[in-house]
Amino acid sequence: MKTRAAVMYGPGVTKVQPGDHVVCSFVPACGTCRYCSTGRQSLCDMGANALFGMMPDGTFRFHGTTPDGRLEDFGGMCMLGTFAERATVSQHSVVKVDYWLPLDRAVLVGCGVPTGWGSAVYAGDVRVGDTVVIYGIGGIGINAVQGALSAGAKYVVVVDPIEFKRDTALKFGATHAFTDPVAAHDKIVELSWGQGADTAIVTVGTVDETVVSSAIGTVGKGGTVVITGMASPEHLTLHWPGIDLTLNEKTIKGTIFGSANPHHDIVRLLRLYDAGQLKLDELVTTTYSLHEINQGYQDLRDGTNIRGVILF
Numbered sequence: 001m002k003t004r005a006a007v008m009y010g011p012g013v014t015k016v017q018p019g020d021h022v023v024c025s026f027v028p029a030c031g032t033c034r035y036c037s038t039g040r041q042s043l044c045d046m047g048a049n050a051l052f053g054m055m056p057d058g059t060f061r062f063h064g065t066t067p068d069g070r071l072e073d074f075g076g077m078c079m080l081g082t083f084a085e086r087a088t089v090s091q092h093s094v095v096k097v098d099y100w101l102p103l104d105r106a107v108l109v110g111c112g113v114p115t116g117w118g119s120a121v122y123a124g125d126v127r128v129g130d131t132v133v134i135y136g137i138g139g140i141g142i143n144a145v146q147g148a149l150s151a152g153a154k155y156v157v158v159v160d161p162i163e164f165k166r167d168t169a170l171k172f173g174a175t176h177a178f179t180d181p182v183a184a185h186d187k188i189v190e191l192s193w194g195q196g197a198d199t200a201i202v203t204v205g206t207v208d209e210t211v212v213s214s215a216i217g218t219v220g221k222g223g224t225v226v227i228t229g230m231a232s233p234e235h236l237t238l239h240w241p242g243i244d245l246t247l248n249e250k251t252i253k254g255t256i257f258g259s260a261n262p263h264h265d266i267v268r269l270l271r272l273y274d275a276g277q278l279k280l281d282e283l284v285t286t287t288y289s290l291h292e293i294n295q296g297y298q299d300l301r302d303g304t305n306i307r308g309v310i311l312f
């Protein structure tokens with residue numbers, strides 16, 4: 001994570017002006033493709049090359065020299081690049097935000113907050129009185145907790161092997177926390193009078209068959225499993241009797257950016273924060289200077305941060 005401040009702009013830029021405060025969205029949204037124009041900006045066609053960092057015009061903005069002296073292009077992660085003090089980005093990747101908001105908090109709504117919050121509110125379609133289970137309480141999962149609560153869930157059950165993560169989820173309002181998914185399943189059966197969870201959200205660091213099976217087995221009739229965490233492309237992650245899906249009308253769906261619309265939801269979430277209805281300050285466990293980046297990675301691996309932010 002990093003703070004990104006005021007913009008400068010080149011020819012053809014119409015969405016922002018010099019001095020605007022912006023949040024960089026990891027999903028670009030052009031506003032005009034089939035998906036953007038039907039309210040599904042998270043699926044914007046421009047996202048196709050975002051993981052490789054190629055800009056919409058087919059060029060790259062980062063360049064380097066190979067050991068044998070050749071000039072080479074490098075993709076900026078999600079068309080943004082990370083850990084640079086300055087970057088050239090597409091206007092479709094930036095969302096203008098209210099100037100009075102602190103940028104070291106606003107930065108959180110470029111990825112983790114909308115992805116987790118939207119996994120519950122949009123992809124999971126959590127309703128008042130629902131029972132929700134969330135596997136994995138990192139920067140994404142903790143915001144799924146916030147989303148589920150804001151949608152009115154009665155019970156929010158979390159599963160994470162790390163005590164600090166479970167405790168943080170409880171502080172954010174989760175109702176129950178478990179290390180063991182079987183214990184979580186049994187509690188949910190008890191809480192729901194045998195019906196199972198309405199929504200399960202998978203936000204673990206690396207999704208595998210075991211956690212997906214736990215999620216499908218814990219939702220009840222008409223339940224939805226949302227897979228937000230990324231899986232290795234080399235492994236199958238779904239192995240479940242289709243008859244359960246058919247007879248119990250279960251839905252399994254993936255989501256990118258929590259199925260949120262960057263141009264609407266980034267501003268919306270920040271205004272919820274401004275109104276005291278969304279926690280952002282509490283998400284930041286540690287801040288780092290750019291020189292401390294390796295410590296930030298180590299803390300991420302050690303599970304000691306909910307979110308780390310680099311301050312320039």
Ligand SMILES: NC(=O)c1ccc[n+]([C@@H]2O[C@H](COP(=O)([O-])OP(=O)(O)OC[C@H]3O[C@@H](n4cnc5c(N)ncnc54)[C@H](O)[C@@H]3O)[C@@H](O)[C@H]2O)c1
Pocket residue numbers: 111112115135136137138139140141159160161162165203204205206207211227228229230231255256257258300303306
């Ligand atoms: N779909 C999207 O749009 C999107 C966007 C950003 C990140 N992601 C993905 O979401 C996932 C989570 O990201 P993050 O930043 O929150 O990661 P993180 O590393 O901060 O948190 C992951 C958490 O999962 C827990 N965990 C690991 N295995 C578990 C298991 N089997 N059961 C329960 N908990 C388990 C870890 O202890 C950790 O607390 C990653 O796969 C990331 O790539 C998806």
